[in-house]
Amino acid sequence: MDYKYFSKFKNNKNKYKYDTHIQQFALLTYILGGRNCYEFFRLNLSGSLPHISNVEILIRNQEMRMTDSEFRFQLIEEYLRPNKCNYVFIDEDATSLICRIDYDATLNSFIGFSAPLIGGVPQPNFFQTENFEQLELWFNEIDKAKFINLYMLKSLVLSYPRFILAAYGSNNRAKAIEILKRWLFFYHQCLVQDTHVIGFSIDADARFLRAMRLCSRFFATLPNFNIFKYQAIFHKKCQKNGLGFSWKNNKLFLCKMVFILLQNLEIDCFLKQPI
Structure with missing residues (x-):
């Protein structure tokens, strides 16, 4: 580590001032290393890094904080603006996690339950209550999230990085029709941002394959759901x-x-x- 780099911050009477490079370094250290790792560096390099509360403010100001089940469609236009290409793919994947229920004081919501699906779309901030009996009911009857579903958006420009669209906890029990409705939801929400989804990248799970068959009418149809009414x-x-x-x-x-x-x-x- 180059300790000369930390000489760039300016000392004030009451507090330190940090330039853009130090702030970005602090931000990356916090994201990649975690809270404990960042605090270890900050306490052992006195005055070289901003307080952790300032880093959290920096994250909020840059809209980098992810909320469970919240889709960041409003940031797609900004993501695509530099490469001037509004054609994208959406990647979807899931990985297992350790079940844990946390309380988010900022959102006044409990995080860690499996988000309910309405039209195939998870509902953000669903588990909000000030009633202890309601919370006890959720612990007894609602599945805890055993998987985290991650959605990435990728421009057709090969050199351009991916964009995290959303992430949410799940019990991984979505049906094929819910997956299909979720794809249509992505498609229409991206159209609102003048972005065209030309495909979805997923694994070979049987439910995804069935959703693909329903899209193409490949030996599968839905009598009460006409996907071909779209242009x-x-x-x-x-x-x-x-x-x-x-x-x-x-x-x-x-x-x-x-x-x-x-x-x-x-x-x-x-x-x-x-x-």
Whole structure:
């Protein structure tokens, strides 16, 4: 560690002033190392790093604080502005975690329960109460979050970093129809921000595969849910050299062909996006 770097802060009568570089270093140390690690550095390097409360204020001012089940659609436009590309993919993944219930004093809400899904979308700040009996009922009847679902948004510009869209605790019991409705929710909310979602990246869970089949009507349909009433959607198209997937108006923006050999039948899959 270069201790000369810490000589950049300016001393005032009552407190220290830190320049932008020191603030960014403090912010990264807090995020990557955690609260205890940051306090260890701050106490052993007296006066070199701002107090932890100032770092938390810095996080709030930069809208870097994540809230359970809250989707940050309002920040998408700012994220995409430098690369001038409003076509994105959304990645979804889940990982297991240790069950724990915490109280967030800022939101006056309990964190750690499995967020309820309405239309496939988790509800933020759902577990708010000042009634002890209600809290006891939640502990007895509501599932605790055993997984954390993370959603990342990625621009088509390969060199551009990903953007964390949302994260929430889950019991990982969402049904295929809820997943499909959540995808549509993402699509429409991104359209409000003048952003076009051209695909979703997920693992090979059976529920996600069924949701994909429902989207394409590939041996699966929903009698009471018509996804094809929307304008910008995929549809199947038979071609002379195989089976292709394209958009209704057939204007090519992005095309990736995958060759699949099934017995003696070659299938070509095309992914297209209108411009």
